[in-house]
Amino acid sequence: MSTPTPPAAPARLVVDLRALADNWRTLDSLSPGAETGAAVKADAYGTGAEAAGPALAAAGCRTFFVALPAEGAALRGVLPDADIYVLNGFHAPSAALYAKHRLAPVLGDTGEIDAWLGAGTGSAPPAIHVDTGMNRLGLSLEDARALSQDHVRLPAIRPSLVMSHLACADRSGHPLNALQIQRFAEVRAWFPGVRASLSNSAGIALGGPARFDLVRPGISLYGGTAVEGGAIPVRPVVRVEADVLTVRSVPAGEGVGYGAAATTGRPSLVAIVSAGYADGIQRRLAAAGAMAAIGGRRVPYLGRVSMDLLALDVTDLGPGAVRRGDAVELVGPDVPLSEVATLAGTIDYEILTGLSNRMLRQYIR
Numbered sequence: 001m002s003t004p005t006p007p008a009a010p011a012r013l014v015v016d017l018r019a020l021a022d023n024w025r026t027l028d029s030l031s032p033g034a035e036t037g038a039a040v041k042a043d044a045y046g047t048g049a050e051a052a053g054p055a056l057a058a059a060g061c062r063t064f065f066v067a068l069p070a071e072g073a074a075l076r077g078v079l080p081d082a083d084i085y086v087l088n089g090f091h092a093p094s095a096a097l098y099a100k101h102r103l104a105p106v107l108g109d110t111g112e113i114d115a116w117l118g119a120g121t122g123s124a125p126p127a128i129h130v131d132t133g134m135n136r137l138g139l140s141l142e143d144a145r146a147l148s149q150d151h152v153r154l155p156a157i158r159p160s161l162v163m164s165h166l167a168c169a170d171r172s173g174h175p176l177n178a179l180q181i182q183r184f185a186e187v188r189a190w191f192p193g194v195r196a197s198l199s200n201s202a203g204i205a206l207g208g209p210a211r212f213d214l215v216r217p218g219i220s221l222y223g224g225t226a227v228e229g230g231a232i233p234v235r236p237v238v239r240v241e242a243d244v245l246t247v248r249s250v251p252a253g254e255g256v257g258y259g260a261a262a263t264t265g266r267p268s269l270v271a272i273v274s275a276g277y278a279d280g281i282q283r284r285l286a287a288a289g290a291m292a293a294i295g296g297r298r299v300p301y302l303g304r305v306s307m308d309l310l311a312l313d314v315t316d317l318g319p320g321a322v323r324r325g326d327a328v329e330l331v332g333p334d335v336p337l338s339e340v341a342t343l344a345g346t347i348d349y350e351i352l353t354g355l356s357n358r359m360l361r362q363y364i365r
């Protein structure tokens, strides 16, 4: 990834929209016979939905999934023609938003269906979510079957999509995958003529039977790991970088940062970087042995991560190698997202969506 425009803030989230579009095309080619949509909830996994959405649309994506109506409203502002589904369903107090922005709620509870019918919002035609074994959102199989035979409510709903969600798709050998696919095949047959959608990123890697009519990848679009072992060949999209504010020489035997949690074992060069846990660089990373990269060379964190700052031990790069103003990569091609997530004891999704809005979003177009 090349740096786009001159750094306009000391901590930046650089999003490669070309890589994002390439990843969408890759997922589309892995899903022959199915339309490829995009999950852009949580501000497109932290990358900025108002830039990511149009980049995906330009690549050919027409169907988008957000979690909340406000996310859908914001996305509508940049995607006048797309189909936008709201995964968390119909939020009655926000009813006007669905109509105004032609948002399609994903209805997954009988009470919710009643509320949506009662509100008469004039939203876009909704999706029906059926639970096939995850026990999260979605109508039970019994309720779905009853709805499919309800000659009053079904025509009033006019669903545009029937969907379900896989619980264990990241483990291809998990027996729940085959069971959910089989149940969903039955469910979609109850709703003839309605398009069907089951798979997220990991579901796409499960292959043909999981595809149905529309796939809904999220994490893979953003270069994250959907399946252990990286079964989906995607490019990194996100680079987190921050500037060096100062480089100090610290004698041996001194503490660095809060709690003097690290002690220099030798005369050291310490680079102080303008990013901290308030930016989403988790405090636990330092003790877990996290690394950053400067000019492609990896260096370890030193001491605690503070709210706005962190320290790196750059002694091994030699005197003068690191200067005030140099950019440090905290996540990116040299510090893979999956490495950071593993060290933080979490998953790529949580790292991406935890990168705070204080960091400037910069786009490579």
Ligand SMILES: *Cc1c(COP(=O)(O)O)cnc(C)c1O
Pocket: 039, 041, 087, 165, 199, 200, 201, 202, 216, 217, 218, 219, 220, 226
């Ligand atoms: C988030 C989400 C997706 C996308 O999942 P990824 O694992 O990020 O590909 C698809 N469908 C539903 C219902 C989701 O909540």
